[in-house]
Amino acid sequence: MYVEMKGINKNFGNYEAAKDISFRVDEGHLAALLGPSGSGKTTILRMIAGLEQQDTGDVIVDGNVVNHIPAKERGIGFVFQNYALFRHMTVFENIAFGLRVQKKGKKEIRDRVMELVELVGLEGMHKRYPHQLSGGQRQRVAFARALAPRPQLLLLDEPFAAIDAKVRKELRIWLKEMIAQVGITSLFVTHDQEEAVAVADEIMIINEGRLEQMGKPVEIYKKPKTSFVAQFIGTSAVLDDFDGFKGFEEVPKGRKAIVRPEFVEAFKFETIK
Ligand SMILES: Nc1ncnc2c1ncn2[C@@H]1O[C@H](COP(=O)(O)OP(=O)(O)O)[C@@H](O)[C@H]1O
Ligand SMILES: [Mg+2]
Structure with missing residues (x-):
């Protein structure tokens, strides 16, 4: 399944949260929406999911406009920022949740849940409650729960935001491998450039409700289209005035130059007496 946004605008009162957003994520790809806090990333995910209605433009899934299809019929799995597991339910019941809503049979539910428990590496833990799991394990459960009803599309909103740095690094590699294995088209929100580069096939840079650039991480790094992108990806200094710089x-x-420290060498010259 591929997903597409075409000419999407969204206002909250007078505030423009999405400005003429258009992009496409191909089947089986994992794309990251990367941008500062408040830039409109979550709003984009919520419009794809049908949890928020755009003012203009189309959300298209596999060629079909889904603007008027309610959230629960869009076949989309969602993993939120906070764990959002049901605290009073076991791992098994958390993962089974969407299947019970779909009124699946007992055996089918059991088989699917146990398959997912194994897939996410939580064998033997299906009877535990969320408080008996680490943060990383809880997010694995959230991932399994989102996948259980076999969604056509997976949306993840800062799924590792609440997890400490070391586990976070392991978990994002795990997620990338998991998504490749399942083969599901996925969009992933982060404000962490390193995370986006490590995980995504494609990155979309979002700034003030605009999609500033979309491309492979290396393309965005090597050929930033705007000074915002240049400064957001990698460490760089922007020179407005390069009078006196050779070359x-x-x-x-009227052009600006971007200087990346990894391409600059500093020498200490010997003084000749
Ligand atoms: N329901 C809402 N009502 C009013 N303003 C909102 C609502 N949802 C989001 N916003 C505003 O839209 C902007 C983008 O928000 P959001 O999509 O959550 O950004 P991000 O996920 O990139 O941090 C923010 O300024 C936020 O305050
Ligand atoms: Mg957000």
């Missing part, structure tokens, strides 16, 4: 004579006036 910049050809650069037309």
